[in-house]
Amino acid sequence: MARGPRVVAELGRPETPEETATRKAESSRVYRSSQNVRNLIAALLATLAVVVVIVFAVPRGSVPDREPVDVASVAAGIADSEGRTVIAPRMSDGWVVNSAGVDGVGSVRAFAVVFAPAAEDERGFLRVAQGFDADPSWPARVLSGAAPQDTLNIDGIEWDHYVLDPDRTGNISVAIATDAGPDTVLIYGAADQAALEETARSLTEQISALREEAE
Numbered sequence: 001m002a003r004g005p006r007v008v009a010e011l012g013r014p015e016t017p018e019e020t021a022t023r024k025a026e027s028s029r030v031y032r033s034s035q036n037v038r039n040l041i042a043a044l045l046a047t048l049a050v051v052v053v054i055v056f057a058v059p060r061g062s063v064p065d066r067e068p069v070d071v072a073s074v075a076a077g078i079a080d081s082e083g084r085t086v087i088a089p090r091m092s093d094g095w096v097v098n099s100a101g102v103d104g105v106g107s108v109r110a111f112a113v114v115f116a117p118a119a120e121d122e123r124g125f126l127r128v129a130q131g132f133d134a135d136p137s138w139p140a141r142v143l144s145g146a147a148p149q150d151t152l153n154i155d156g157i158e159w160d161h162y163v164l165d166p167d168r169t170g171n172i173s174v175a176i177a178t179d180a181g182p183d184t185v186l187i188y189g190a191a192d193q194a195a196l197e198e199t200a201r202s203l204t205e206q207i208s209a210l211r212e213e214a215e
Contacts, residue, residue, distance in 0.1 A: 069097040071113055078102055078111055085210055086111050089128040090202040094118050106142035108134045126189040128199060134184040139177040142186060144169045152176060154197055155204040176200060180207045181214030
């Protein structure tokens, strides 16, 4: 039995041939659009899968630890090139050496060693500088014009002692200085008094030797 024209509820009458053609064309468009979306999602998932495979397949190593600085070796090399005695300060295992070398400190060439706390959650630093043939005003230039408050006797070596305002001196809160023959040794930074004196004690014999050489 032949079926009559499709009655459209919204129209209350059978579709015209033009309306039927329009409806079918719209259905085809919607179907093709949904297929395109599905294909796009499938392509994205496939790409993501490839990326995941690459990420997990490529071997990755951790960043190697920086080689520790051997202060004694660096000092010995500079001593040979400069033709003079160069100090080699030491600190406890709670500190690491960030750098060691000759640079310009307060307009004076100096061998400088920078220590930092070994623990990542600790802040501060301590710098030991041997100013080559430094003039008497050199420590004041490095320390923003500060003058010593008093003196400290550490292992028989008398040091000028500075108590500083970090806001005025660029985070430097402590410093001590003493002569070492023709040179001046300046220890300064953001650290406690115990660290300052520990570093000074490691230099007692070397400073005494420099003074003896100058006699």
